[in-house]
Amino acid sequence: MFEQAPVGVFLFDRDLVITECNEHLTEMVGSPRERLIGLALAKTLDTRLRRGMRAVLDGSHESYVGPYHAPVSDRDVWISARAAPLLGDDGSIEGGMVVIADLTDHKKAMDLVEKLAFYDALTNLPNHTLFHDRLRQAIAIAQRSQRPLAVAALNVDRFQRITDSFGHQMADRFLQQLAEALAHAVHDRDTLSRSGPNDFLVLLPELRDSRDAARVGQRLLTAARGPWQAGEHTFRASVSIGMALFPGDGAEADELVQRAEWALRRAKEAGPGICQFFDQSMSAHAKERLALETQLHRALDEGQFVVYYQPQVDLRSSEIVGAEALVRWAHPERGLVPPLEFIPLAEETGLIAALDHLVLEAACAHIGASMAASHRSLRLAVNLSARELGSPDVAKGVAQVLRDRGFPPELLEIEITETAAMAHRDIASTAVAALKSLGVTVALDDFGTGFSSLSHLHGLAVQRLKIDRAFIKDLPGNADSAAIASAVISLAHSFGIGVLAEGIETREQLEFLLEQGCDEGQGYLFGRPMPAEEWETFLAHWSWPAGNGHA
Ligand code: C2E
Ligand code: MG
Ligand code: MG
Numbered sequence: 001m002f003e004q005a006p007v008g009v010f011l012f013d014r015d016l017v018i019t020e021c022n023e024h025l026t027e028m029v030g031s032p033r034e035r036l037i038g039l040a041l042a043k044t045l046d047t048r049l050r051r052g053m054r055a056v057l058d059g060s061h062e063s064y065v066g067p068y069h070a071p072v073s074d075r076d077v078w079i080s081a082r083a084a085p086l087l088g089d090d091g092s093i094e095g096g097m098v099v100i101a102d103l104t105d106h107k108k109a110m111d112l113v114e115k116l117a118f119y120d121a122l123t124n125l126p127n128h129t130l131f132h133d134r135l136r137q138a139i140a141i142a143q144r145s146q147r148p149l150a151v152a153a154l155n156v157d158r159f160q161r162i163t164d165s166f167g168h169q170m171a172d173r174f175l176q177q178l179a180e181a182l183a184h185a186v187h188d189r190d191t192l193s194r195s196g197p198n199d200f201l202v203l204l205p206e207l208r209d210s211r212d213a214a215r216v217g218q219r220l221l222t223a224a225r226g227p228w229q230a231g232e233h234t235f236r237a238s239v240s241i242g243m244a245l246f247p248g249d250g251a252e253a254d255e256l257v258q259r260a261e262w263a264l265r266r267a268k269e270a271g272p273g274i275c276q277f278f279d280q281s282m283s284a285h286a287k288e289r290l291a292l293e294t295q296l297h298r299a300l301d302e303g304q305f306v307v308y309y310q311p312q313v314d315l316r317s318s319e320i321v322g323a324e325a326l327v328r329w330a331h332p333e334r335g336l337v338p339p340l341e342f343i344p345l346a347e348e349t350g351l352i353a354a355l356d357h358l359v360l361e362a363a364c365a366h367i368g369a370s371m372a373a374s375h376r377s378l379r380l381a382v383n384l385s386a387r388e389l390g391s392p393d394v395a396k397g398v399a400q401v402l403r404d405r406g407f408p409p410e411l412l413e414i415e416i417t418e419t420a421a422m423a424h425r426d427i428a429s430t431a432v433a434a435l436k437s438l439g440v441t442v443a444l445d446d447f448g449t450g451f452s453s454l455s456h457l458h459g460l461a462v463q464r465l466k467i468d469r470a471f472i473k474d475l476p477g478n479a480d481s482a483a484i485a486s487a488v489i490s491l492a493h494s495f496g497i498g499v500l501a502e503g504i505e506t507r508e509q510l511e512f513l514l515e516q517g518c519d520e521g522q523g524y525l526f527g528r529p530m531p532a533e534e535w536e537t538f539l540a541h542w543s544w545p546a547g548n549g550h551a
Helices: 023-029 047-057 104-118 128-145 159-185 210-225 253-270 280-302 343-349 352-374 394-405 418-423 425-437 454-460 479-494 507-515 532-541
Strands: 008-013 018-021 062-070 075-087 093-102 149-156 191-196 199-204 228-230 233-235 239-246 275-277 305-314 320-331 335-337 379-383 412-417 441-447 464-467 498-501
Touching (some): 023 093, 047 075, 128 149, 128 191, 128 199, 128 253, 149 159, 149 210, 149 253, 159 191, 159 199, 159 233, 199 210, 210 239, 239 253, 253 275, 253 280, 280 320, 280 343, 280 352, 305 352, 305 532, 320 352, 343 352, 352 532, 394 412, 394 425, 412 418, 412 425, 418 454, 425 441, 425 454, 464 479, 479 498, 479 507
Parallel strands (some): 239 275, 320 379, 412 441, 441 464, 464 498
Antiparallel strands (some): 008 093, 075 093, 149 199, 149 239, 191 199, 320 335
16 A cells, blocks of 8 residues: 555654655655655754644644645645654554645646636736625725725727737737736736726725826826837727726625726717716616616517618619618607617617517518519618627528518618628628628618728628718718718729618709719608608609609
8 A cells, every 4th residue: 555555655753754655755756765764854844844743743633735845856846745643562652654645736727727717818817707706805895994995997999990900819919918008007906807808897995085096097098008019010009997986886896897887888988098987977877778778678579669661762763762671669658769769779788689670570571562562673771780790690580581571582682881890890791791692782881981991891792882971961062072972982883882872852962963973862852761651652652853853
């Protein structure tokens, strides 16, 4: 047993001199048996172990688990040592026996597990779990010490653009450098953690007052500015910060983090590069949103959404070539609510998927029936939210509706906003390709408001650009708008892409767009968005030019 046991074993006498040891021990400490036998531990052993062995000579059992520096081999190991007295024939204590297990590998594994569980792999910063743990501890201490603490929520502004410009690897490298810089900007006692892809949370305990927090906020803002290096490029960045203070803004960890995040949202709206403290009005605002969210859920369940249709016209032939489906919320108290008042919230809460699906289904049904009744083909344009664009199953969902409703794919056009397409480039390209493979066409909505690059526009291969109303409304008088509109039209045509102008309200606008070669138009001049019941009559009585011609 002595030789076979997978542990190091040695015996010692009353003078703490080793009298016997097994092979395993010699391997463990890295020195031969001859050097170990006769070794006087009283001199070499570290004091903790020595004390333990002396205690054994008084009859007690001792154990130790922890680090140990093996002096002979000069190795740092992690051991578990158990020592017990050895009795002679007469029952007196003659010495002791020590059993040592080398737990170095085990310890390394445990350390790694801990690291994986509590630290972020990219930046080595504490993760969300460890942060919350420390925050709870800090709150308990702050309650006793009566000193305020702050939670800061940070988000890197326009992070997507950094990734788009320099690639994922450089963006990761930037995050690592940023993490270092932010860590330098705070105190050792503060906890900086990575809480999301481009999000950080900072715990600032033991503050004197809120001005301390504001000062740290400024330091963090400065630290984030850079300059940063990506290959041979130098660039600037910024973060937005939301702060919440204990005890004023919340008494619990979750509450503080939530409020810091509310403040962050405000900072993002006002920013970039702003530090915003939480105030109670945000709380009221958040409550309002929560109420609206609840109502949105109910609206979906109770079918309070209705779809309106707005005609899309071929400018040269004056024919109605299509209809855009635009959702409205028939709110029981507030009346007809326009989409811009609820779509952003639906996007944030994920309800948009259900909403867009509902609109697509209803629109396919309405326009499908309208085509059957009028014996003419119409293109149906449906908006798809930016959020949906990122979902891998978006094309599957569309295909399902087309199949269920028996709607011809070539007559469906999906509108995605330019901003969405640019914010999630790779994903957008994949989604557009998947949609096109169904046979549906794709239009880039609100064109001119985002930041398309020509190469990306080419890569996306959409079939239509919709010039945003912002560039149409001041036509033809405004020289900038005129220049932009005509540039977009020739740009699109050079790519072989069709152009539709949104928001045409006047004849002058129409004339100008026709001159520039714009293909299609949509706007109050032709018709406002209308409910399905009106659409039929509208279509039947459509005549343009209404008596006096425009062409
Ligand atoms: P959009 O897709 O760019 O739709 C065009 C908007 O311009 C519509 O506003 C339409 O009513 C308005 N409009 C059309 N012609 C004129 C005009 O001559 N003058 C003026 N002043 N406005 C005109 P609406 O219906 O309020 O929709 C706003 C936005 O909400 C839409 O912009 C679209 O991005 C979004 N949206 C609407 N329905 C849906 C939907 O079912 N799903 C998703 N994801 N988004 C939707
Ligand atoms: Mg649209
Ligand atoms: Mg638009």
